[in-house]
Amino acid sequence: MSDAWKNLNLEGDGLQAANLKLVQQMKKRRQAYILLAFFPLGLHRDYLEDVRGAWLYRIASIIAVAGFWLGYLWPALTLVALITGFALYDIRWIEDKVTAINKALRIQAYKAKPSVPMPKDFRGRYTDEGLDDYLKLKEQERGGHVAPGKDPALNSRSRAPSFAEQEAMLKALSKSKSDSSSD
Structure with missing residues (x-):
């Protein structure tokens, strides 16, 4: 099925509009794992809204490269091993983080108050004046x-x-x- 429906603008604050906004905001595991391949840059942490963790990856990577360049081979290798260990830990962390972020987004989207007031006599479902006669x-x-x-x-x-x-x-x-x- 085509994903063209995700780009439709249905306007208003109805459930369809909320679902479209939610689909656009939700984090995708595949994207996070692709960015994990570039773990020395911390891009996967940036994508999952962990700016502090992303900068720790970057700083540690810069220090490791500087250590190799200055001739501090063992400390640099130790730092590379630590960075790689944290990247392996992030394989599991991504699952938990994506779930937590998407859950928070769903709660925010569905509990948001609509800006358009409810119609008069609205009881949670559509009613029509002549509906009872029609059903009979x-x-x-x-x-x-x-x-x-x-x-x-x-x-x-x-x-x-x-x-x-x-x-x-x-x-x-x-x-x-x-x-x-x-x-």
């Missing part, structure tokens, strides 16, 4: 359906007869047929 008409049109309490065989009951009651009605029916055929 449609109830009468259903083929083979008898409204509860309207079937004379059920003696105006609102439920279907039990199995025992059905057996009794069948016995009475067969008895009445046998009595009428013997006359």
Whole structure:
């Protein structure tokens, strides 16, 4: 299915508009993992709104490069190992962070108060003035359906007869047929 619907502008503050805004704001795991490949730059941390962590990656990477350049091989290798270790930890951290960010965005999007007031007499669903008459008409049109309490065989009951009651009605029916055929 095409993602063209994500670019539609439906205007207003309805649920569709809120969903479109939410889809655009939500963080994507794939994007974060792609940026993790460039972990010395801390781009994945920037994407997931952890500016402090992103700058720690950058500063540590700069110090490691400077250590190699100045001849401090072992301290630089130790720092590279630490940076790589934190990058491996970030594989799991990305899952938790994306989930937390997206949950916060959903809560924010759906709990936001609409700027357009509700219509008069709005009760959480659409209602129409003539809806009750229409439903009564449609109830009468259903083929083979008898409204509860309207079937004379059920003696105006609102439920279907039990199995025992059905057996009794069948016995009475067969008895009445046998009595009428013997006359």
